[in-house]
Amino acid sequence: MERDWKRLADAIKRGREAAGMTQKDLAEKAGIAEGSVQNLESGRERSRIPQSLAKVEQAIGWAPGSGVAVLRGTIGQPPRSSEEPAKAKPRNQSDLPLRVVDELEDGPLLDSTVLNLGDDSGARMIVVVRGKPDASPEEIQEALLAWRRMERRIQQPPESE
Numbered sequence: 001m002e003r004d005w006k007r008l009a010d011a012i013k014r015g016r017e018a019a020g021m022t023q024k025d026l027a028e029k030a031g032i033a034e035g036s037v038q039n040l041e042s043g044r045e046r047s048r049i050p051q052s053l054a055k056v057e058q059a060i061g062w063a064p065g066s067g068v069a070v071l072r073g074t075i076g077q078p079p080r081s082s083e084e085p086a087k088a089k090p091r092n093q094s095d096l097p098l099r100v101v102d103e104l105e106d107g108p109l110l111d112s113t114v115l116n117l118g119d120d121s122g123a124r125m126i127v128v129v130r131g132k133p134d135a136s137p138e139e140i141q142e143a144l145l146a147w148r149r150m151e152r153r154i155q156q157p158p159e160s161e
Contacts, residue, residue, distance in 0.1 A: 008071040009043035011078060015060040016041075018112040018128070030059035077111050077144070107133045110144055115154065127154075 016026045016037075023041065027034040036052040053067045057078070066078035096104075107130035117123040131143045 002073065003045070003071050004073055005045045005071065006043035007073065008067060009041045011070045012037075012056060012060070012067070013041050014112050014114075015062065015078065017114050017126075018109070019060050021060070026056065026059055030055040032056070077109075080109070103130065104128060107131045108135060108140065110140065111147055113151065127151075 016023070019026075021029070023037045024034050027037045030037070030052065032052045032055055036050070037056065040050065040052065040056060049068060049071070054064065057064060057067045061080050062078040063080065066075065069075040070078055110129040110131050112126070112128045115125045115127065117125060129143070129147045131140050135143065
């Protein structure tokens with residue numbers, strides 16, 4: 001069975017960042033070493049699934065077993081655990097415009113990513129992708145495909161001027 005460790009690493013990093021956690025924060029919440037989080041986010045191939053994965057799933061609010069499903073390619077975005085609140089709040093929500101706060105609370109979370117703007121300023125762009133409220137599974141799949149197309153366009157290097 002094919003395992004995509006890079007896909008899992010990217011999903012964990014997105015989940016951690018969407019929850020507003022550093023690697024150290026995630027390690028503390030999961031009760032594991034920070035090096036374990038770093039190893040999972042490295043995308044390095046392994047022969048066995050680390051025991052720390054289940055703890056990381058719980059700490060970032062994924063449904064049990066969803067990390068393995070991402071690893072195997074059976075799902076793209078891990079579903080939220082029913083034990084965790086579905087809405088991840090930014091660390092300092094007062095810094096966000098009300099329009100953004102409102103949009104973050106509406107519809108199912110489909111994906112998120114943090115893009116470095118590529119200059120020396122260290123500036124980043126945070127993209128949160130939400131589906132429409134009460135979307136059917138087919139509509140969610142269509143929205144994910146649309147996001148993947150847009151994400152590829154966003155991440156293309158700029159053409160030389």
